[in-house]
Amino acid sequence: MEIKYTIQGLLIYTTIAVYLLAFAATAARQARAGRIAFVGGFLLATVSYAYRWYDVQHVPLQNLFEIFLFLGVACYPISWLCRRILRTGGQWADMLIGAIVLVPAGFAFDARPMQLPPALQSWLFAPHVAVYMLAYIFMAKAAVQAGEQLWRGRPALGREGIPTLYLFQDAPAGCQRDARPRWPRHDTSGRAGTLALPPEQATYELIAVGFPLLTLGLILGSWWGKLAWGDYWGWDPKELWSLASWLVYLGYFHWRYMFGKIHPRINSLWAITGIAAIIITVSWVNLSRLFPGLHSYAT
C-alpha cells in the first residue's frame, strides 16, 4: 500500500471521499444530496483523469493505475444512462463502485508516468481499452442485479405492485404484453424498487448493452494485434480469457433464448460467471506474471 502525496493522489482521495459521501447521503434517504455529490465526484474524477492525461502526454489507459482512474470517471455517465434510459436502478451501488475502483489507483498501483512502447502507439490502443472498460462496467452492474436476483429470489416477472414493461422484447408466453408502452421520466432515487426493472430483466438489459462493447473490444484488439504483431489472434492467455468472457455472455443469450425467464437463478449464474471471467481477465492474468504474453506490459 502506497499513499500518493501528489496532486494526482489528492484528486483521487478527494474523489473517493465525495463518492462515499454520495453513497452515504443516498443511504440516508437524501437522494438529491446524493445525486449532487455523485456529480461532484464525477467532475473531480474527470479533473484527475485530465491531469493524468496532461502529465503523461498520451491517452492514460496504459496500465492498471490509469485504467482504474478511467473507471472512476466512467461510473457516473454509465449510471446516468442506466437510470434514465435503461431503468435498471442501482445508482447507490454505482456511487460505491466509483469509490471502490479508485482505491487501487490511489493506494495499490504505481503512478509514475511511463512512455508508450512502440506497440501501444496505435490509434486502436485507446478505443480498444476504453471500449472494454465500458463493457466491464455494464457487465459488473449486470452482475450486481444478478446477485440481487439470486439473493432475494424475487420473481423474474416483476415485483408485486410494480408493472413489468416489455419494451424491448416480446412478453413470455402466459404474460400479456403491457398494453400501454411507457417511458419512465423519473427514477431519481437510484435505489432498487420504485420504477426500476426487476433484477432478472435489468441483468438482461445491461448485458445487452455491454455485449456489443465486449464484441467491439475483442474485434478492435484482434485488428490491432494484426497490425502490431502480425496475428489477429495470438492465443495469448489474456486473449483467451477475454474470449472465454465473451463466450460466457454468448452462452447466456442462447440459454435465455431457449428458456426465457423460466430459470431466473440460472440466468443470474450466467451473468455472475461472466463477471468472474472478466475479473480474472482484468486482474489475475495481468498481476500474476505467471503467464507472460503480449499483454504483460499492462500491469
Place this chain on the structure above:
Amino acid sequence: MIRFRRAVLWTALIAVILPTVLSVHGAFLGADRAQAFFNSLPLAVYWLALTVLLIVGLVVFRRLLQIPSLLLMHLGCVLILLGGMWGSKAGHVMQRQLFGLDKIPKGRMMIREQVEDNRVIAADSNEPRQLPFSVRLKDFRMEYYKPGTLIVRSRTGQMWELPAEAGAQLSLGGTFGRISVQKVFENFKLRKEDGKTVPYDAPGGSNPALQVQIERPDGTSTAGYVFEQFSPIFTEPIDLDLSYRRVVRDYISDLEIVQNGEVAVAKEIEVNHPLHYDGYHFYQHSYGEDELGEYTVLLVVSDSGLNVVYGGYMMLIAGVAWHFWGRRALIAIKSRRMITPQAEQELPDTPERQE
C-alpha cells in the same frame, strides 16, 4: 422438426460452452502451447463442426434468416471461422494440395542494410524458403524518447531520476550534494587535441553518454561520464551508482520491394505500420548487430483468409450492434412517441411524487 431444432439449439449451447472451457484451459498453457493445442486435429474437427452447425442453424431457424441482425451475427461467425481455417497452417497445406498455391504461412527474414534478399526462414519448419520477389533494406534506425533519464542510486537504496539534458541538475540531499548533466552525447568518442584526450560527438554510430558533475556538500566536485551501454567512468571513486536510460520510441526499417529488377514498392515500416505486397505482410519484428553491422528482422505473414476474417468481423459487430442497440433504440423511440399526456398521468408515482 421441432425436435431437430431443439437438438440444434442444445448442440449450439454445448458448442459455446466447450470453447469457453477450452479457452480457460488454453490460458494455462501459454501462447505457444495453446496455439498448438487449438490447431490440433481434434480441435480442427471441432472448428469445422462448429461452422457446419452455424450453417445448419441458419437453415433450420427461419428467424435467423428473417432478422438481418441475427443473420449478420451468425454469418459473420461463419466467415471468421472459414477465414481462420483458410489462413491456418493446415489451410496453407490444403491450398497447396488443392489449388497449387504455394505460400509461406509465416516466417522471418534477416536483412542487412543495403542488401537485397528473398529468403524466408519458415516458422513451422525452420527451413529456408524463397519469396517470388526480393526485399531490400535501405536503412534501419531506432528512435528514442527525448530526453533520456539519468538514474542515481545510493548504496542505501535511495533513488533519484533527472532528465538527461544539458543543464539539468538535482539536489541529492546533505550526504551526496548536487548532481548536474553537463553535456549529452549521441555517439561518444575520444580524440587527441593538443596532446590532451577530449570527448566529442562523432557523426553516425551510437554510443550514448552523459557528461556529469557531482558537487559534494564539502564544496569539492568530481566529473565523469555515464554511458548507456557501458559502466560509468569518473576521475575519482563516488558513492553513487549512475546509469543512463533511454526509452525506444520506434524501430524503423526503410524497405524496397524489388521485382524483376525494379522497385515495385518502397515504404518505411515500423511497429503498427506493416508493408503489404503480393499476398504477404512484412512486420518490423526485431533487430540486432554483429561483427558485420546492424540488421533488421522482419516477420513475413501470409494474408490468406484475412479479408474473409475481417469481413466476418464487420458483419459480426454490425449484427450485434444493430440487434442489441439499434433495434432496441428504435423500439424505445417508438414507445416514447406513444406517450400521451393522459398516459403520463397514469404512470406510477415517481419518488418525488411519493415524497
